[in-house]
Amino acid sequence: MSHHYLSFDHVSYSYPDGRRALHDISFRIDHGEKVALVGANGAGKSTLLLHADGLLTPSQGKVVVGGIELTDKTVRLIRQSVGLVFQHSDDQLFMPTVEEDVAFGPANMGLTPAEIEQRVAGALAAVGASHLRTASPYSLSGGQKKSVAIATVLAMEPSILVLDEPTSGLDPRARRQTIELLGRFRHTMLVATHDLEMVCELCGRTIAMRDGRIVADGPTERLFRDTALLEACGLEQPCSLRRPATV
Numbered sequence: 001m002s003h004h005y006l007s008f009d010h011v012s013y014s015y016p017d018g019r020r021a022l023h024d025i026s027f028r029i030d031h032g033e034k035v036a037l038v039g040a041n042g043a044g045k046s047t048l049l050l051h052a053d054g055l056l057t058p059s060q061g062k063v064v065v066g067g068i069e070l071t072d073k074t075v076r077l078i079r080q081s082v083g084l085v086f087q088h089s090d091d092q093l094f095m096p097t098v099e100e101d102v103a104f105g106p107a108n109m110g111l112t113p114a115e116i117e118q119r120v121a122g123a124l125a126a127v128g129a130s131h132l133r134t135a136s137p138y139s140l141s142g143g144q145k146k147s148v149a150i151a152t153v154l155a156m157e158p159s160i161l162v163l164d165e166p167t168s169g170l171d172p173r174a175r176r177q178t179i180e181l182l183g184r185f186r187h188t189m190l191v192a193t194h195d196l197e198m199v200c201e202l203c204g205r206t207i208a209m210r211d212g213r214i215v216a217d218g219p220t221e222r223l224f225r226d227t228a229l230l231e232a233c234g235l236e237q238p239c240s241l242r243r244p245a246t247v
């Protein structure tokens with residue numbers, strides 16, 4: 001897969017209980033783009049991200065990664081190029097030590113022990129967590145867990161990084177570290193978040209969702225200046241874009 005774009009083509013999805021969570025979603029994210037996915041709780045952001053990684057498959061329409069349509073047959077291949085960081089780090093960390101968690105993905109990909117070691121060391125260094133190597137994930141702070149969860153995904157060297165609310169639940173310092181970490185990546189990134197200040201810093205493009213549909217897709221600054229749109233999506237304009245009060 002040389003061109004790692006991600007596209008959704010008229011994707012709709014209903015959960016088994018009949019709840020329709022995505023309605024006719026179409027967009028394309030090109031290599032190197034950093035895109036935010038915003039919208040109120042229940043808008044469908046997480047459901048969309050689960051489709052990007054093949055954890056859910058569309059009821060209608062198709063998801064294509066680098067020219068390959070996501071199907072039962074291609075899902076393993078596609079998961080090697082799309083790395084999903086879950087909202088709750090505890091869902092991502094399940095081994096006794098940090099290094100085993102980070103080694104898990106590369107080991108599953110059939111790499112040699114030397115390659116695995118290189119991936120583990122590289123991914124932990126990239127997130128500034130080399131010193132946590134032998135720690136138990138359970139003993140870590142929320143911010144440390146988030147860094148390690150991101151490392152477990154980076155270790156698989158995905159070309160598209162997908163993150164679900166990466167800064168939620170983090171204290172200001174851990175949030176700042178996570179934003180700086182994400183800012184250093186040259187990956188294609190799709191980030192679902194309520195943290196619109198982070199979006200202003202990281203993402204040139206934003207997709208806004210409401211009730212399972214895309215209601216806007218364009219340059220972040222343009223979307224965030226549209227107060228009617230933000231209000232309709234249950235969002236608040238980031239402080240950094242608010243006009244200073246005139247005295």
Ligand SMILES: Nc1ncnc2c1ncn2[C@@H]1O[C@H](COP(=O)(O)OP(=O)(O)O)[C@@H](O)[C@H]1O
Pocket residue numbers: 015016017019020021039040041042043044045046047048
């Ligand atoms: N496992 C599930 N079963 C049934 N409905 C679900 C499930 N997960 C989410 N939903 C519903 O799908 C819609 C979209 O949810 P979600 O994708 O989690 O939104 P968001 O991440 O934007 O908060 C919501 O109405 C939610 O209640």
Ligand SMILES: [Mg+2]
Pocket residue numbers: 045046047164
């Ligand atoms: Mg969600």
